[in-house]
Each structure stands twice: as C-alpha cells, then as structure tokens.
Amino acid sequence: MSTSAQRTIDLAVRAATECKSIRTLLNGNSADLSMLTTTAKTSLVAALNELKANLDTVAASIGAQIDDAAVASTSKTWSVTKISNQIAAAVNSVISSAPGALDTLDELAAALGDDANFAANITTALSNRLRIDIPNQGLTAQQKLNGCTNLGIGDPDTNFVTSFEGGL
Template sequence: MAALITRVLDLATRIATQCKSIKTLINGNTADLSGLNTTIKTNLVAALNELKTELDSVASAGGATINDASNASATQTWSINRITVKITEAMNAVLNNAPAALDTLDELAAAIGDDANFAGTITTALGNRVRHDTAAQGLTDVQKQNACANLGIGNPDTNFVTTFEAGLV
C-alpha cells in the first residue's frame, strides 16, 4: 500500500500539471489556437480583448440593440427573457395542454408501443375488422366464423332445419 506522502506528492504533481496547461493556454504558449476566429491567434487573453473591442465597436456604431417591443431585425434583437417567453409560447402551442405523460416525442412513441411502422400496423389492424358497409369484404371461412362468434350470432353454417327436425323427435 502506498504511503500517504506518495499519494499527496502524486496529487500535487497532477494539480501542477493541470495548472501549467491552463497557464500555457491563457498566456499564449499553446501549440494550436488556429481554431480561433480572431486575427490574434497566439494568445487567448489577447483574442478575447480583440473580441471585446469588436463588440464595443458594434455598440458605439449603433449596432444591434435589445428591443422587446418590436420584432427582431438586423439592428434590433429581443432580450433573453423575451426569447425564453417566445420559445415557451411555441412549445405550449405545440403541446396544446397535452397531459404530462404525453408531452414529449419519447412519451408519444411509447404510447404507440415504439412502433416505427405505426401507420402500417393500424392500417393492417383496421383491415382485419368486420365491415358493415359492404357484403364483399373477402373474409376467409375462419375469419367469418370468428366474426360471427365475436358478434354473438354463432356459426353462419348452422343447419337450423336439422336442429328443428331433431327437436320434433
């Protein structure tokens, strides 16, 4: 088992290594800052200062201002509060007071059994129903017998004459 001093020294070394990485990044000694969209790419602090200068320039030139009273434009935008309200309104319009158990796409998918072919499944299921608007549904004999049983009318091939004659004996 490692001694406590070894563990503390390991921790101190790791912290120092991480601090050196952060210091290198801030002071501009890092290997690659080419991803920065600023002209100054050798120093993160200088790049941030360049960005601040650009933002100050936009503001002093009458750049975009926050105006919650009008629609957003090239020179005006809404505050984060107004944007949040608009997003919430849009979400509420889509949800239309749906119950909490059905207010996300995941919950809706679960409600239909996560069936990616739900429309096809329902169409097939509807096709397997007894229709009342046509006599030519094309049911098999087994399907006809099942439908009659489910409707409580028994077997359509029952010979009632035989039943009647048997009752006369």
Template sequence: MSLVSQLSDVVTRIGTEFKAIRTERAAITGALASLATTDKSNLVAAINEVLSAVGSGGAIDADSITDATTVGKALIRAADAAAARTAIAAGTSNLALGTTSSTAKAGDYAPNAAAISDSTTTGRALVTAANAAAARTAIDVYSVAEANAAAAAAAAAVVDGAPGALDTLAELAAALGSDANYAASTSTALGNRLRVDGAQTLNGTQQTQGQDNLSVYSRAQIGDPTTDFVALFDAALI
C-alpha cells in the first residue's frame, strides 16, 4: 500500500471520528445557530456568555430583572404585606376599590403574584422562587457548577480519548506541519519519487539525481544492452 493510500486512510479515519463527534454533539446540544446567546460561534463562548449573564451563578436579585420597574422591584423586595402596600401606595381602609362590589378589593388586600394582571408565567415564577436555584430554573440558566460540568463534558466529547500529544487542534496542526494542503503536498512530493510500478517522465536533472542516489550508470553510459556481440565478432572475422 502506498504512503498516499495510507495517509488517505488516516485522513478518512480522522474525518470519520470528527463526523461522529459532531453528530453526537449535535444530538446533545443542537445546532450552534439555534443558541439564544449573542455569541453563536462555539459552545464555550455561549456558556461563558450565560455565566456572565447570571452573575457567575449567584443569587438573582430584583435588579437582575431587566424589565422590572421601580415599583416592581419594591414589591419583590417587600418584607411583608405592609411593605407591599407601601410600594403600591395602597391604604388599609375598607373602602371599595374597583367599579363593582364583585371586583373591588378591600384596602388591606395583599395581592399575590397570580393577582398581577400583566405578569407572565416566568415573572410569577421569579417572584415566587423560594431560592436562587428555583429562580435559575424559572429562567432556564445553569449554575456555575452546572455550566462548568457542561463545558467539561463538551471538551471531553471533542477530545474523545485522544492521546495527550494530539488532543488539541494546535497539536494536530503541528503534526501535519501546519499545511492546510497536507494531502496535496504529500501527493506532489510522492510524484517526484522514482516509480517502480509504471512509466514515469523525468527531466534530465531528475534522472541524473536518481542515478546518483541509486549509484547506477545511465543508459548512455552503459550503451545498448541488446547489442549483438556475436554478429560483431562474426563481422570482424570477415
């Protein structure tokens, strides 16, 4: 088997492994273009963006809610019903609020998250979250530990058991001589070698170098090996 064939087999094998890794990654993480992050260039960049957005996995406070108003933030921070009423400037009298007795609320009515008419499901989940983990679940983000674990798993999937000297793209590039056209360069180099399996056209310089390397005489130096020496001898006798 020629070197080109072996190298082609190696390239095909490496390509097959990369294809398997990409297919597995796509099945686990989906297409990078589908990321909701600003940076969609690679998974690590997207994870770092998520980490930055959630404040390194710390507790989410009222100021982290980008569309929360001053009143909304005061409600979120309210320690009790009285503080909540103060935030919305509500009194404690029994005067009816609203247009009818069926829709009016007493002055000391303490609303809950579900009573906020323009609140979304995500907003209510954030307001009622019992802890930071529940708040992260509400907005579907990772904690620091979860993000680090996901990044480690992604890196392990890319490496996929490769030896230490060849487990990065830089090391693979160095192993190939940083030649983007490695296969073509190798094929061209092989084309300049002396063939033993077929005809080959060599210029004078190449022929001379080949003869020197093989330590043989040229055809001109040896002469015609089909020369009929018997006929020459016979001719000399006449």
C-alpha cells in the first residue's frame, strides 16, 4: 500500500473516531437522535433556531429585557455597552479633570507621601500653629517662647522694666 493511501486511511479512521466521540457525548454512541429534546432533529441550525425561540419566549414571560432607555427596574437591564459607558462616566465624574498623575487613589496616596495617617498628622500639625483668630490659644510657656522666637520678637517673659532700669 502506498504512503498516500495509508495516510488517507489514517485520516478516515481519525475522523470516524472524532465522530464516535461526538455521538457518545450526545447520546451514548448511537445514531439515534431521539435523545435530542428539540423537535428539529435533522438540522443543527434548525435546532439552534428552535432553542433561540424558546429562550425568547422564556425571556418575554419573565420580563427580562435589555433596554438601554430603562431606569432602575427589576424586569429590564442595560446592555453591556450601556453598563460599560455608565461605569466610564462614573469614573470620569470622580476623577473630573484631575491630571493624569493624580487620577488614581494610588497616585493620590503617593502625592501625600503614602502616609496612612495623613489626615491625623495634618490635623496635629495645624493644631500646632500660632492662631490669630482667637485671643487665647492656651499655649504653654515653651510654645509661647518658640512662637516669639520664630516671629523674631524674643522671649515673651522678658522684663523690659528691668532692662530699662539697668540701662539707667
């Protein structure tokens, strides 16, 4: 037997093996199509069309419909495209016109020094500032000295009378 003939036989055996696998998967290795639950048993396309018609009937009976114009409803949903567009719009609304370097939480965290206690640390830092909107901030003597030194006016407890009298 020629190599060409042998290869043709090998192909036929392989194709038959695959057909047998499919028949076994569908109905236990028989050519009997009675196990198919569709009425269209002679055409795969006809069987699929029958299935689609049945699914359409079920969808209509439970009221599940894709409707991109629908508002919140238990009987309608948006298409995948509409859902994706809504998510993109929500993300854009959150980031607004933030520059690319600050349009994610990770980038914002990096801009804040990756400080997990940023709000508390900023609040503490702000509370340690000399205020001008209240008459008595309740500073300790050391805080007053630090504030006056930083303002360039010296020690707040300096007795200028003593300095004046010493100059006489």
